Amino acid sequence: MNVEQTESGAAGRFIVFEGGDGAGKSTHVRLLVASLRAAGLRVLETRQPGGSPLGQQIRDLVLHGGDITPRAEALLFAADKAQHVEEVVRPALARGEIVVSDRYVDSSVAYQGAGRDLGADEVERVQEWAVAGLHPDLTVVIDIAPEEGRRRRGGEHDRMEREADDFHAAIRAHFLRVAAAAPGRYIVVDGMGDRAVIHANIVAAVGDRLGLTLEPVAKP
Template sequence: MTGDTRPGLWITLEGGDGSGKTTQAVRLEEWLTGAGRTVVRTREPGGTEVGRLVRDIVLHHRGDIAPRAEALLYAADRAHHIATLVRPALERGDVVIQDRYLDSSVAYQGAGRVLDGADIRDISLWAAEGELPDLTVLLDLDPASARARLDAADKPFDRLEAEKDDFHARVRDAYLALAAAEPHRFLVIDAAGAPDDIAATVRARVAALL
C-alpha cells in the first residue's frame, strides 16, 4: 500500500546507529508543525506500550537471542505498531515521522545477523499488511565515523550498537542496496554533512510530497 490510498504522509528515517536520525526527525517535526501540519513522531521498536516491552528485550536483554527469534520480535512489534498507531494516524491525514521501519530489519537482522534478507522483508510486509512509507530518508555514514559519534556520546551501547565492525559494515551495504533497488522511495543523504544542510535537503523532498 502507498500514499495513493491514504490522506496522510509517512516518512521513515533509516541508517546506522549514530547517523543522526533523531536530530533530523526533530528538525523535520519542527518545520512541519510550524507549517500547520499535525505530526506523529514514533519509532520501531518502542512506539507503543507493547513496543517498549519488545525494545527492552531486543536492545537490552543481557543474554543471547537467537537471530530468527530477534527478527520475529521486531516483526511482532511492527504488526502492532502499524495497526494501532501508524495506520490510524495516516487515515486521519497526519504526517508520521518514524525512526526505523522494515528496512532496518532487512539490514540488521538480514545482513547483520546473516539471515535471508528477502525472508525478513516478506515477514515484515506480512506483519504490516503490505504498508510502505511514502519516503524513506537513508542517512548514510561509514561505520568508523558512526562509532566515533557513539563513543563521543559517552553512554552505554545497546546490543546492536555493541556489535563488531564487520556487522555494521554489512548493515551499511544492505541499506545502500535497498536504496538502489527502490530509488523512488529512498532519499540517500551523506550523514557526514552539516545537520542544517541535511535538514534542508530533507525539507525540500518532503515539500514536494505535501
C-alpha cells in the same frame, strides 16, 4: 501513496528515516517534524521498536536484554511492527496525519537479514506480513561509515551497537543497495557535516518529493 484515508478523502503521508547506528536519525526526525508542524501540518512522530506500549517492552528486551537468537530477534521486531502499525500508524494515516517514524521494515531486513545473515528476502517476507504490506511514501536514508557511527556513539552501546564494524558495514551496504534500486521511494543523504546543512537537504528533498512547502528550522 498510502491507501489510508479520512472520510473526506484526504490521505495521510508516511515518512521513514533509516540508517546505521549513530547516523543522526533521531535528531533529523525531530527536526523534520518541527518543519512540518511549522508549515501547519498535523504530524505524528514515532519510532520502531518502541512506538507502542508493547513495542517499548520489546525494545527493552531486544536492545538491553540477554542473549537472543537471530531468528528470535527478527520475530520480536516483527511483533513490534505488527502492533505499532495496527495501533499507531494506520489510525494516524486514516486521520490524514503525516507519520514520521525512526526506523521501519528496512531496518529489520538490514539488521537481521544482512547483518545477522538470515537472508534479506526471508526476513522481508516476515516483516511485510507483520505490517500487512504498508509501505512508506518516502524513506530517508542517512548514510555514514560504521567507524563514524561508533565514534559518535562513544562508550554507550546497546546489543546492536556493540556488534563489530563488519556487521554495521553489511547494514550500510544493504540500505544503499535498496535505495539505489528504488530511487522513487528513497533519498540518500550524506550524514557527515553540519547538522543544519543536512537538515536543509532533507527538508528540500522531502518537500520536493511529497509536494510540500517546507522551511528548515535549524539554522547554520
